[in-house]
Amino acid sequence: YLARKFFYVWAKMTFGQVLPSKARCFYNQKILQKTFGEWKKQWTVCREKKLSLRADNHYRHLLLNLIFKAWRAHVCQQQGKRNKYYVAESHAKKKTVLRTWQHWLVYVDDQRTKHGMQSVALAFRERSCLRISWAVWRRQHYQKCSGRKMSILALQHWAQSLQFRAWLQWRELYLYTQNEKQKDTRAVTHHQQWELRRCMGAWLGYLNLHRVKKRQNELAQEFHRSRTLRRRFSDWQLSWECRRRMHAHQRDLEKQAARIALWRVFAHWKHYVVLCVEEAQQCEVAEKHYKCHLLVLQKFWNRWKSRL
Numbered sequence: 683y684l685a686r687k688f689f690y691v692w693a694k695m696t697f698g699q700v701l702p703s704k705a706r707c708f709y710n711q712k713i714l715q716k717t718f719g720e721w722k723k724q725w726t727v728c729r730e731k732k733l734s735l736r737a738d739n740h741y742r743h744l745l746l747n748l749i750f751k752a753w754r755a756h757v758c759q760q761q762g763k764r765n766k767y768y769v770a771e772s773h774a775k776k777k778t779v780l781r782t783w784q785h786w787l788v789y790v791d792d793q794r795t796k797h798g799m800q801s802v803a804l805a806f807r808e809r810s811c812l813r814i815s816w817a818v819w820r821r822q823h824y825q826k827c828s829g830r831k832m833s834i835l836a837l838q839h840w841a842q843s844l845q846f847r848a849w850l851q852w853r854e855l856y857l858y859t860q861n862e863k864q865k866d867t868r869a870v871t872h873h874q875q876w877e878l879r880r881c882m883g884a885w886l887g888y889l890n891l892h893r894v895k896k897r898q899n900e901l902a903q904e905f906h907r908s909r910t911l912r913r914r915f916s917d918w919q920l921s922w923e924c925r926r927r928m929h930a931h932q933r934d935l936e937k938q939a940a941r942i943a944l945w946r947v948f949a950h951w952k953h954y955v956v957l958c959v960e961e962a963q964q965c966e967v968a969e970k971h972y973k974c975h976l977l978v979l980q981k982f983w984n985r986w987k988s989r990l
Contacts, residue, residue: 683964704950711943718939722932733921753848757855758892767856774849785838796827 759766803819870877 683968687961707946707950711946715939718935729924736917749848753852757852760859763856763859770852774845781838781841785834788834792827792830796823799823 756766756770800823803816803823806816870881
């Protein structure tokens with residue numbers, strides 16, 4: 683009992699009012715809170731990354747669909763093929779020049795950023811004289827620059843190959859339509875009157891069919907727009923519902939953590955109260971035992987004095 687008592691006295695003098703068990707419990711709670719915060723951040727980043735990938739994929743498909751529609755409308759036109767050919771060629775040259783200019787601007791901006799970073803790195807190297815850190819930073823910067831250049835070159839090559847394929851297909855179809863037109867003109871010169879009436883009827887039928895197709899294309903575009911809007915609205919609603927559930931679940935977890943922490947504090951306090959009660963009872967028993975011992979000693983002392 684005396685060893686336990688002096689151990690508690692020594693623990694209070696060493697660690698203060700907070701015992702190592704309480705400090706360990708508080709440390710575990712803080713570690714749990716930090717771990718939950720990091721998990722929450724990682725989960726949010728993964729969710730945003732998935733949404734960005736889906737948006738990029740949708741944007742790529744939309745661009746391909748628009749390119750295909752423009753190409754089909756261009757092929758369907760039968761008048762002014764030669765002029766449109768020259769216009770398309772000049773437009774392609776302008777697009778190439780514009781793309782080259784944009785890539786050159788991006789490259790100049792990257793070079794300026796690179797020179798700025800290199801100047802800052804050189805100044806840091808001259809101040810700190812840490813050759814190892816400088817070599818590591820330089821190697822990482824070179825790897826990043828080379829990776830960025832390779833990605834830019836890959837995107838340029840992909841865009842040029844896609845444009846070149848579309849251009850070849852359009853050119854083949856244009857040559858084919860030119861050959862067919864020459865054959866039709868020869869046939870018209872050979873059968874002038876009869877072919878004129880047949881071509882007039884065919885032209886009227888084609889005009890009606892073209893109007894019907896144009897109306898169908900407009901309806902299809904309106905349906906596609908409405909469908910895209912509904913899909914985007916449903917995706918946004920699902921993401922909003924998921925975030926709302928996540929926030930509600932987070933609030934429940936925080937309340938549960940607060941209840942658990944309160945229950946632990948109450949349990950520790952209850953244990954401390956029980957220990958204090960036991961210590962008081964043991965002190966009382968020890969005082970009674972010590973008084974009895976003193977009475978016995980006094981009794982024997984009186985007898986010894988009387989005999990002496």
